[in-house]
Amino acid sequence: MFSLLLLFYILLSNYNVYGKLINDFNQLEINRCDLFKGNWVYDDDYPLYNSSICPFIEKQFDCLKNGRVDKDYLKYRWQPNECNLPRFDAKEFQNKLKGKQIMFVGDSISLNQWQSLTCMLHAADPQAKYISKRIGGTSIFTFPKYNTSYLMYRNAFLVDIKTENNGARVLELDSLSSATQWKEMDVLIFDSWHWWLHTGRKQPWDFVQDVNSTYKDAPRLTLYEKALNTWAKWVDTEVDTTKTKIFFQGISPDHDNNPGISGSKRCQGVTQPLKSTIGVHEEELVLEKVLKGMNKSVYLLNITNLSQYRADGHPSVFGHGGHRDLDCTHWCLAGVVDTWNLLLSALLG
Secondary structure, three states, X not given: OHHHHHHHHHHXXXXXXXXXXXXXXXXXXXXXXXXXXXXXXXOOOOOOOOHHHXXXXXXXXXXXXXXXXXXXXXXXXXXXXXXXXXXXXXXXXXXXXXXXXXXXXXXXHHHHHHHHHHHHHHHHOOOOOOEEEEEXXXXXXXXXXXXXXXXXXXXXXXXXXXXXXXXXXXEEOOOOOOHHHHOOOOEEEEOOOHHHHOOHHHOOOOEEEEOOEEEOOOOHHHHHHHHHHHHHHHHHHHOOOOOOXXXXXXOOOOOOOOOOOOOOOOOOOOOOOOOOOOOOOHHHHHHHHHHHOOOOOEEEEOOHHHHHOOHHHOOEOOOOOHHHOOEOOOOOOOOHHHHHHHHHHHHOO
């Protein structure tokens, strides 16, 4: 009898960890469905909105307005293997979050997702009044009708970068001064990775401070893991996750150098989802490792694999830089990122 109880405890413990990583333990227990395993299917009912009636899409994401002619990339719906992803009901979503504050924290990939969500909500009720403003590094989009605010806080590294009196920029791996603004939120969606890859003139720091050590640089996965551990410690010690639901967005894949794209190493000219993908995202494994080690419930919005198939969904030459600055990192709106928000909506319950 004792052996059976011990086995049950071990299985239950593993299941909780797995559920935390996959996204939502209760959802998995009820539906027995992993929303992140599936395939893209063509659907004439897509896209979810017409980008031309969303007046606040930033130029870098508005591919149709920037001259993209092919439109098949707009027509793909994510189909999980063992269930159906609920269609987006904007009114239900707004009522569910009535009176609450939802904040995206991260880089321009977070901006991409935040703009997608606000467009999805606006398109469903285009006559509803909205207020859009920016205060410092925070963009705030509010629907007074529902008293709901959707905020975007730009912070590519989560940890701090501070400028010394001599002008030196220091990446402080153990400092999280911005976090005081995050604690007030009802829902937080974090993202960080792409800026960790920048070197040379695009590198935004001159030195790294790691507790009592200061050095010029280190392997980026090492720095990334240290920063994530600082963030994880803050969540475990400072955040009441019974009041604030926290998601961490999985690594958004770029297609700057993807051998899965036939005849090309980049996303230019790709108009259909890829049939297969190649490679492991080591940064995603680092993120999962950190989340597994946490005491509080933080849910991984595991968009990495499903997005890896969508090299067709990037702006390519139809972003802000045109042919001078091929964009295989961000995503067209409408498009792939809308599915991330469908998953977020389903997992918010």
